[in-house]
Amino acid sequence: MFNAVDHIAIAVEDLDKAIELYQKTLGFKVTHREHIEGYDVDIATIEVGGTAIELLEGKSDRSAIRRFVQTRGPGLHHIAFVVEDIEKSLQTLRSQGVKLIDEVARPGKENSRVAFIHPKSTQGVLYELVELPPRG
Ligand code: ZN
Numbered sequence: 001m002f003n004a005v006d007h008i009a010i011a012v013e014d015l016d017k018a019i020e021l022y023q024k025t026l027g028f029k030v031t032h033r034e035h036i037e038g039y040d041v042d043i044a045t046i047e048v049g050g051t052a053i054e055l056l057e058g059k060s061d062r063s064a065i066r067r068f069v070q071t072r073g074p075g076l077h078h079i080a081f082v083v084e085d086i087e088k089s090l091q092t093l094r095s096q097g098v099k100l101i102d103e104v105a106r107p108g109k110e111n112s113r114v115a116f117i118h119p120k121s122t123q124g125v126l127y128e129l130v131e132l133p134p135r136g
Contacts, residue, residue: 080128
């Protein structure tokens with residue numbers, strides 16, 4: 001079901017400061033920035049050896065990223081896997097008794113569709129499923 005790691009997500013307090021750290025201090029290059037309305041987050045993507053790292057800043061209290069940073073501080077937030085058919089994957093997980101945060105897929109970055117698995121079902125790790133848009 002899981003084809004590849006799509007990205008590793010890091011929750012940050014201030015995206016501009018985080019970008020400065022990753023670009024100026026650590027020498028990475030930000031290749032993409034976007035606001036995801038459904039999650040109310042700003043993201044910046046860093047590509048490294050074919051894997052993306054996403055820096056996420058929650059823009060309001062309705063953002064889970066903002067709440068995460070407020071309670072636990074900035075840090076590793078989730079790992080995302082590419083799946084071919086997100087509905088089918090959610091159905092398979094549900095049939096295995098896996099608890100889901102998103103029962104249906106939601107819009108993600110760059111026209112992808114995403115859904116989160118509940119960390120209670122995955123020994124405390126938050127995983128995301130990503131169905132990439134058709135190439136064209
Ligand atoms: Zn993600």
